[in-house]
Amino acid sequence: MNKPNLIPCFLLAAGRGERMRPLTDELPKPLLSIKNKSLLAWHLEALSAAGIQDVVINHAWLGNKIEEALGDGNRFNLNITYSPEANALETAGGIRRALPLLNPSDYFLVINGDVFSPNLPIQKLLDRASDLRSMPSKPLAHLLMVPNPVQHSEGDFYIKDSQVTNEPLDGAEKLTFSGIGLYHRDLFKDLELDAPNKLAPILREAMAKNRVSGEKYHGPWHDVGTPQRLQELNAANE
Template identity: 85%
Template structure:
């Protein structure tokens, strides 16, 4: 069996996409298309190519359209299950609700449904799992960091020698979190079920304990946050 078969992936698709209106008034944001292929379909094709099998997708706004479009995942050679939310629970809340469906032995992959990152080497990211498992103070997260985009010039966290921190360190580079990362299930063990919970505070708490690592990714990556950005991506990519 491919070693990656056992690592589940969670795709975040529950957001309302307010900044993408009116495009998202009748379509969930992750079903918006670039060159006639939805953002979610692009993620699923990449996951399948990397050898993953188990995918969980959360949804809230117009979630039935996501299920209708993707079904059980057989078209991608994947096994897709869904984690519906009455109203979006934010990233950490959504992950906590989906954990029983993901049932990870330890680490699992999480990808924001509204990012566009063609050529992302998912296998390279999954290769980090064995390293994380071998570390004595087992990390709770491994984040993919990207250069700060125009719309987010101040960045999110600092990266130095594979360690991600919330505080500036000598020689550290402040980068933007890509919305793509590996998480240990224990990061979410104290979250109450079905309670809106943001991810950043959990990560900062883990950073204070030196339990968040990461790497810089300089390949193509886009946060598809506005209709203009979507239009530009459609114009630029084959």
């Protein structure tokens, strides 16, 4: 195991998983399994191997099952706390609610609970936080971008060198946001507590101020969005 890393991590697990029904009628989407291991367990094992100590997981739909499955994180050598939401608060709203539990000094890592990305370079991302701190105008977010999958061919944001924008730049490539990124706590400081807020508008506002950086990731990454994709991943030899 790497040396302990004090950057906390937030796992997003509050979605209803409508597209995964009926599988998610009785099980939260992030507890669905690939190779006999839940999506959340894949993340937690990788976080532990990278030296992460503290993890916060939000939940709403069938959240008690997530807590029952993962407990306090002891078996992963992690400290897991939970941020329950009576009604799902969307991504930014969920992050804002969990900030007191995360208690980051500045940056923290966020990973969507419904993506499957074995061999994710978590240590590299954590090291990136040191780079962000040294920049004159500290980025409010650093996004892991991936090639556009078939189901999202139009992509999300443009990236050129390490700058991520909502508007096209000469020589920029439009890629898909992986749902994995480093965020500075200040990105969420003006959000109302326990109010639903989407992440994309907040990121776009920061992009307009040149406060979002990113990098392209070529490793395995999958948005486990449908029962068919889940079945294909379980059948693959990846």
